Amino acid sequence: MLCLHDSIRDDDPDMQRLLRTVEDAPSLPALILAAWQVARVLAVHLVEAVLAERARRPTAWPPCPTCGMSLQSKGFAPRQMMSLCGPIRWQRRVGRCSKGCVIPQVAPLDEALGVQPHQRTSDEVQALGCALAVFAPFATAARLLGWSSGGTVSPRAVWCWVQAAGQRAMEQLHEQLQALTQGHLPTEEPLTAGLAVAPLLIGADGVMVPFRPEGGHPQGKTAWHEIKVGVLARLGQHRTRTGQVVARLHQRRLVAVFGDLEALKARLWLEAVRQGILHAPRVVWLSDGARGLWHLFEERFAGHATGILDFYHAAQQLWKGGGGVARWPHDPGPPVVRLGPTPPAAWPTRRGLGRPGRGLRLAALARHGVGHRAHGVCVSRAAPRAHRL
Numbered sequence: 001m002l003c004l005h006d007s008i009r010d011d012d013p014d015m016q017r018l019l020r021t022v023e024d025a026p027s028l029p030a031l032i033l034a035a036w037q038v039a040r041v042l043a044v045h046l047v048e049a050v051l052a053e054r055a056r057r058p059t060a061w062p063p064c065p066t067c068g069m070s071l072q073s074k075g076f077a078p079r080q081m082m083s084l085c086g087p088i089r090w091q092r093r094v095g096r097c098s099k100g101c102v103i104p105q106v107a108p109l110d111e112a113l114g115v116q117p118h119q120r121t122s123d124e125v126q127a128l129g130c131a132l133a134v135f136a137p138f139a140t141a142a143r144l145l146g147w148s149s150g151g152t153v154s155p156r157a158v159w160c161w162v163q164a165a166g167q168r169a170m171e172q173l174h175e176q177l178q179a180l181t182q183g184h185l186p187t188e189e190p191l192t193a194g195l196a197v198a199p200l201l202i203g204a205d206g207v208m209v210p211f212r213p214e215g216g217h218p219q220g221k222t223a224w225h226e227i228k229v230g231v232l233a234r235l236g237q238h239r240t241r242t243g244q245v246v247a248r249l250h251q252r253r254l255v256a257v258f259g260d261l262e263a264l265k266a267r268l269w270l271e272a273v274r275q276g277i278l279h280a281p282r283v284v285w286l287s288d289g290a291r292g293l294w295h296l297f298e299e300r301f302a303g304h305a306t307g308i309l310d311f312y313h314a315a316q317q318l319w320k321g322g323g324g325v326a327r328w329p330h331d332p333g334p335p336v337v338r339l340g341p342t343p344p345a346a347w348p349t350r351r352g353l354g355r356p357g358r359g360l361r362l363a364a365l366a367r368h369g370v371g372h373r374a375h376g377v378c379v380s381r382a383a384p385r386a387h388r389l
């Protein structure tokens, strides 16, 4: 059992200096930041104490990968790792083949801890760096991470971690897609009882996103490419403080691919199965009038979902037809959306009142409009959310 008092080592001059800084801190923020430094040093001592205790335990040596003989201890060797608490140092036994086979030295404790050979930064630091890089440029993410870990992090390091994490994610996804084609369904994400009976909404569209013209180089003109995006969510209800019941999306999931609709189809189906499309009491597919998206719907989702044309595209068809119903843009089949009894003279938009197709860019409306409650396609909120992402 670890003794906290042993870890504090209050006779350590460095710790004395940190404790004095805490005592002398004039303001509350200065007090908290000074105490945070003490906590960081204390955490390092605790982690190092645990590692030292584990390193003293007897080592079970694996066989030599070349000759099969048991490896032999060559004594303790130092190891260092940058962690969220600061640099962690420990000693652990390393072994080599007793017959002299040319193999890298083996450290069973490192393997037990999940530490890779030559790894210099701990996984939790890399994970935080990757998460920050999702929302901020690499240089900003590196700066923020340096503030969190108390060290210096280079933007290049964050970039490399993101590349490695992306590679692992791609391999994992590839394995899951392979398994799905062979009939092995993925495990469904657990849902609360309330969400399990809520309708599952699936939407898809294409969005233009900026790319660097050359990978790894910020110079040059921005290159815009289309990304295929799918969104999945459960449609729940929420009662506001005034007692009004409003729709609310839960369990939002996003699928995106830099590729064609075939690539999106496989990924979206994988995620749809994971989100319970095979057991949801009601499934709704929502998209704009793009022919390819409706082919995708017919091929993969029509057996499980009801298709709904995006509100503004339905409105466009209705406006053109002058009747009370809208049809698929490319299909002479039955009507798919029934709107109000008569179309209003002007359609509400965020930019004011106007008519679809007359002086208003329909694509912009479909992407950013919020629909009109009276015409009941509230699920169209799913698409703007995807665009904001």
Ligand SMILES: [Zn+2]
Pocket: 064, 065, 066, 067, 068, 069, 097, 098, 099, 100, 101
């Ligand atoms: Zn050997």
